Amino acid sequence: MPSTTALPSTTGVRWALVFRQAVLEAAAAFALALLLLGPIVGLVLDGYEVKNELQRPLLIAAIIAIGRFLVALAMHTPAGQAMLERFNARRRQPGVLVVSIPESNRQRWWLLVIIALALSLPFLASKYWLTVLIQAMIYVLLGLGLNIVVGLAGLLDLGYVAFYAVGAYGLALGAQYLDLGFWSALPLAAMLAALFGCVLGFPVLRMHGDYLAIVTLGFGEIIRLVLNNWLEFTGGPNGVAAPAPQLFGLEFTRTAKEGGVPFHEYFQIAYDPTHRFIFIYLALFLIVCLMVVVVTRLRNMPVGRAWEALREDEIACR
Numbered sequence: 001m002p003s004t005t006a007l008p009s010t011t012g013v014r015w016a017l018v019f020r021q022a023v024l025e026a027a028a029a030f031a032l033a034l035l036l037l038g039p040i041v042g043l044v045l046d047g048y049e050v051k052n053e054l055q056r057p058l059l060i061a062a063i064i065a066i067g068r069f070l071v072a073l074a075m076h077t078p079a080g081q082a083m084l085e086r087f088n089a090r091r092r093q094p095g096v097l098v099v100s101i102p103e104s105n106r107q108r109w110w111l112l113v114i115i116a117l118a119l120s121l122p123f124l125a126s127k128y129w130l131t132v133l134i135q136a137m138i139y140v141l142l143g144l145g146l147n148i149v150v151g152l153a154g155l156l157d158l159g160y161v162a163f164y165a166v167g168a169y170g171l172a173l174g175a176q177y178l179d180l181g182f183w184s185a186l187p188l189a190a191m192l193a194a195l196f197g198c199v200l201g202f203p204v205l206r207m208h209g210d211y212l213a214i215v216t217l218g219f220g221e222i223i224r225l226v227l228n229n230w231l232e233f234t235g236g237p238n239g240v241a242a243p244a245p246q247l248f249g250l251e252f253t254r255t256a257k258e259g260g261v262p263f264h265e266y267f268q269i270a271y272d273p274t275h276r277f278i279f280i281y282l283a284l285f286l287i288v289c290l291m292v293v294v295v296t297r298l299r300n301m302p303v304g305r306a307w308e309a310l311r312e313d314e315i316a317c318r
Contacts, residue, residue, distance in 0.1 A: 015076075022072035030065035037061060118285055122278045130277040137284035144291050152304060154311025156213040159200075159220030167193035168242070169227060169234060175243035182243040245280060252276035 037057040044051045074080045122130055142164055149157045170189035174180045180188065204215050227234045234240060244252065250263040252275050264271040298304045 018076045022069050025072050026065040026069035029068040030061045033061035033064045122281045127274050127277060130274060130281060134281050134284060137288055140288050141291060144295050152307040152311060157216045158213050159216035162220040162223040163193045163197055165223055165227060166196045172240040172242040176240060182245040247279060252279060
């Protein structure tokens with residue numbers, strides 16, 4: 001009888017090609033991340049010397065590569081293919097399509113797992129990574145606000161960061177000149193940023209496109225120049241110190257001010273300077289979760305659909 005050789009199955013060959021493609025994409029993501037983050041994160045200035053600490057960019061690049069590898073594999077699963085088909089089908093449909101995505105039990109469980117990991121992360125991270133996470137949370141808040149202006153309404157606002165600067169300086173200057181605490185100055189800073197938004201918004205209501213971009217860019221530059229050159233009021237390039245946050249009057253310092261109580265003494269634990277960073281991270285995380293809910297609700301409300309219609313066709317929206 002003639003000998004027969006077993007041929008590899010079509011599924012095995014397909015997944016071998018998918019695995020190879022995922023490895024190549026992960027390697028490209030690793031190289032690109034290392035190229036971009038190496039000079040920024042890996043080079044540390046120590047006095048007059050530049051130290052080379054490649055473990056940080058290598059770790060971040062490895063995390064990015066693993067994520068890209070897993071995403072590439074997931075996109076070839078039946079669930080990933082179905083998601084791509086739904087996405088392409090929505091892109092082919094003309095006009096504004098508002099789709100409410102049903103939440104399954106599996107999605108809720110994943111959401112709970114992500115929230116649990118995010119809440120436990122600050123207790124495992126060092127002080128350096130806590131500062132990175134806090135900065136990331138601040139940028140997430142900025143991105144959520146910018147997504148409403150640029151993403152939903154389609155308005156090219158190049159001076160959005162100016163409102164961030166107004167709010168930040170409002171918090172610090174309110175504490176310095178009005179003797180307000182962190183939580184007392186926080187709503188004042190938000191109202192001050194909203195006031196500047198109204199002052200800028202009303203004159204440029206009828207502008208769009210390049211004209212709106214030029215006006216908002218000019219507003220951002222005006223705010224930057226004023227804050228950098230008003231030395232007597234804002235401190236100029238040196239800035240001004242913001243008040244330290246407190247937890248119901250408990251201060252995150254080794255020794256509290258007169259009449260105050262340190263956090264570690266009240267709970268009878270050892271002093272750790274990372275307690276303040278953990279508290280700031282948790283507070284920002286709760287604010288980010290609240291803002292995500294608010295933005296999602298706004299998007300599904302009639303005003304959100306009006307924003308999307310304005311983005312697609314301003315003339316038809318009127």
